[in-house]
Amino acid sequence: MSTAPISATLAQKQRDEVLQAIATIKEKLPFLIDLTNEERKALPKMGDKSRAFVSKALEVASQNPEFLPRSFDLEEMRKDIQLFEALYPVLLSLSQLHELVDDTSLAVGSEAYAAALQVYNYAKASGQGGGLETVVEEMGQRFSRKSRKAKLETATA
Template identity: 70%
Template structure:
């Protein structure tokens, strides 16, 4: 048996407060967009290695705007870089929270499933004839195998 790493509950009030906080975050970031898988794949990625490149390119452009075509919007580039840098620590924090939520969700789900299996096995072993037959049949449906129909030629 694994160690009991979590034994907790969340009140309805706290759950609603968390959901409200998420709503607030979304409201404070109204410019967030939803990319399709194809769009996401097609875009060049700005990662840690490219951040210094972009910062230097912005500095070069700001100090030498004469070589840029008139259609190049230096202010828009500056806004994009500033927004990227402002979102970066938020993304790191949300990613860490997502990982904690995922790990907790998996662990508590696993514990609940293991407990359910114990109940089912105990009921199978000593619950026959005690009015649990219907409940055992319902629980047993989780493990029922689907039969394949044999095709006749």
């Protein structure tokens, strides 16, 4: 992990442009769907190991269409494979971008939280009589825990 702190800003204009670029990507891929978790689990998955199998099946089906039932749509299979292959590099690129954005967000959030903890500790240490008691108490609520009795009473209510 990089130990150098992140010191950057994202101007509203840049953020808007990034969001517009994402909207443009969605617009360019109007066939994208949103599956439920149950639907995801029910679908057979095509990963790296399955790609060769699928390609071989298409080759066999293309060269020997006579054994396929009439209802089998070979052209649709071909289109599905072509779309999968076209989407694959897009998926890899977006996955890498997602990981970078996620890691950066995590690191920056961690930096901000660590700084906030320092502020809280400094305010706690020097806040006596400085008018910070109320703010320190409010900030301290972040660390308060309900007793087991209070949790049980809430759960039964």
